[in-house]
Amino acid sequence: MxxxxxxFFRAAWWLLALAGFAAVAAPAASxxxxxxxxxxxxxxFLAPFHMVVLHFPIGVVATTALLEIWVWRKPSAELxxxxxxxxxxxxxxxxxxxxxxxLRAEGGEYQPATLSHHRGWGIAAGxxxxxxxxxxxxxLREPGRGAVVAFRVMLSVxxxxxxxxxxxxxxxTHGTTYLTENAPSAIRDFLSETPESTPAxxxxxxxxxxxxxxxxxxxxxKCIACHGPEKQKSKFRVDDREILxxxxxxxxxxxxxxxxxxxxxxxxxxxxxxxxxxMPPDGKEPLDARELMTVVKWIQAGAPL
Ligand code: HEC
Numbered sequence: 588m589x590x591x592x593x594x595f596f597r598a599a600w601w602l603l604a605l606a607g608f609a610a611v612a613a614p615a616a617s618x619x620x621x622x623x624x625x626x627x628x629x630x631x632f633l634a635p636f637h638m639v640v641l642h643f644p645i646g647v648v649a650t651t652a653l654l655e656i657w658v659w660r661k662p663s664a665e666l667x668x669x670x671x672x673x674x675x676x677x678x679x680x681x682x683x684x685x686x687x688x689x690l691r692a693e694g695g696e697y698q699p700a701t702l703s704h705h706r707g708w709g710i711a712a713g714x715x716x717x718x719x720x721x722x723x724x725x726x727l728r729e730p731g732r733g734a735v736v737a738f739r740v741m742l743s744v745x746x747x748x749x750x751x752x753x754x755x756x757x758x759x760t761h762g763t764t765y766l767t768e769n770a771p772s773a774i775r776d777f778l779s780e781t782p783e784s785t786p787a788x789x790x791x792x793x794x795x796x797x798x799x800x801x802x803x804x805x806x807x808x809k810c811i812a813c814h815g816p817e818k819q820k821s822k823f824r825v826d827d828r829e830i831l832x833x834x835x836x837x838x839x840x841x842x843x844x845x846x847x848x849x850x851x852x853x854x855x856x857x858x859x860x861x862x863x864x865x866m867p868p869d870g871k872e873p874l875d876a877r878e879l880m881t882v883v884k885w886i887q888a889g890a891p892l
Contacts, residue, residue, distance in 0.1 A: 611642045630690045637687035638760075643680035644716060645753060647673050648745050655742060671727055674720040677745075681713040696813075696820045697759045705755035712748035719745055762817050791826045791892070799892050802885035805878045809867055828892055844890040847883045856882070 651673045658666045688709060692702060719741035726734030757765055767778055787793075791803045806814075806825035813820040814835075823835030834841035834851060841852040855866040856874050867873065874882070885891075 607646065611639060630693060633687060634690040634693070637684060637691040640680060640687055641684045641753075641756070644677050644684055644712070645749050647677040647680060648716060648742070648749060651677065652742055652746060655739060659739075667727060671720075671723055674716070674723055677716050678720045681716045685709060685713050696818055696822075698817050698819070701755055701759055701763075705752060705759055708748055708752035708755060712745060712752050715741055715745045715748055759817075762812075787827075789828045789892070791828060791831075794892055796888070796891040798881075798885040798888045801881045805874065805881050809872070809874060809878065813867070828890065832890065842886055842890050844886065847886040850886050853879075853883065853886070 651670055654666060654670050654673065657663075658670065688706070692706065719738055722734055722738040722741055726738060754766075767775055770778075791799065791806070794800045794803050803826075810825045812818065814824045815826050816824075819835075821835035821837065823841065824830050831852075832840060832842045832844065837851070839851045841850065843849040847853045852866070855864055856879060858865040860870065860873055865873070
């Protein structure tokens with residue numbers, strides 16, 4: 588019996604680890620957008636792995652907290668060593684997450700303020716995990732009440748940072764309302780911000796001409812998810828007239844008022860769907876003839892607001 592138990596636990600541990608990895612990796616792999624036509628780039632290849640590895644520090648720190656509750660109720664030298672082991676895994680996983688996160692943040696397609704908050708809280712989470720690991724290491728060498736309390740406080744700080752960083756990360760990829768958009772209306776009303784503020788000058792929300800009002804609806808339907816307040820793919824957005832004219836990262840003006848034929852936006856929206864540059868990309872529903880005419884007429888009219 589005594590010989591059986593350790594190997595049983597070891598086998599169970601490996602099975603659990605494998606199942607956990609499969610559960611995380613399988614859905615994450617399908618999230619990675621396929622871009623086979625781009626030249627190979629390590630950044631582009633590795634960046635999506637941020638979404639795979641980030642679940643490890645969260646899961647391992649949460650598990651450690653549960654183990655810590657157990658040790659608190661039933662002190663055990665053996666479990667103390669297990670906690671040190673899981674904290675080491677958490678430190679390694681958070682270092683990997685932060686490195687992949689640096690790659691993921693490149694490209695400027697995320698809302699900069701949310702991105703910077705997410706980065707800050709992510710770094711705070713990683714650092715606090717390291718400090719908690721160090722505190723636990725100290726208390727393993729020299730057991731004492733102070734170090735245990737300090738470790739528990741730090742572990743709570745880690746959890747708090749992970750919750751905030753995780754939520755901000757979710758807001759970056761799924762939009763700021765991803766958690767509450769399907770909540771009961773009472774909850775949504777409670778959470779909703781004060782009434783719409785007046786739109787900034789140049790914002791398409793201030794549209795008053797019939798052409799601009801019509802084109803705003805088209806952009807909001809087909810483009811704003813990737814080119815709006817929450818994401819700015821290629822640093823381009825369709826809710827601001829100045830950026831609409833200027834274009835994005837390519838440096839090519841997207842809209843030339845009065846000349847749809849010279850407008851890059853029209854060129855991109857009329858490319859065949861199979862083209863790598865077609866807008867919207869990735870097989871998303873393209874502009875239909877009426878929507879395209881709406882955009883063309885708006886440009887012909889001088890791209891008014
Ligand atoms: C699913 C996300 C997505 C949607 C929806 C989308 N785009 Fe894009 N858009 C992108 C990406 C990604 C790029 C960068 C492409 C590249 O660099 O190869 C881009 C680039 C552009 C550019 C070039 C910006 C520059 O760098 O000058 C324009 C113009 C553009 N999109 C217009 C539109 C319009 C108009 C719509 C709606 C009809 C639209 N996009 C819908 C993802 C999207």
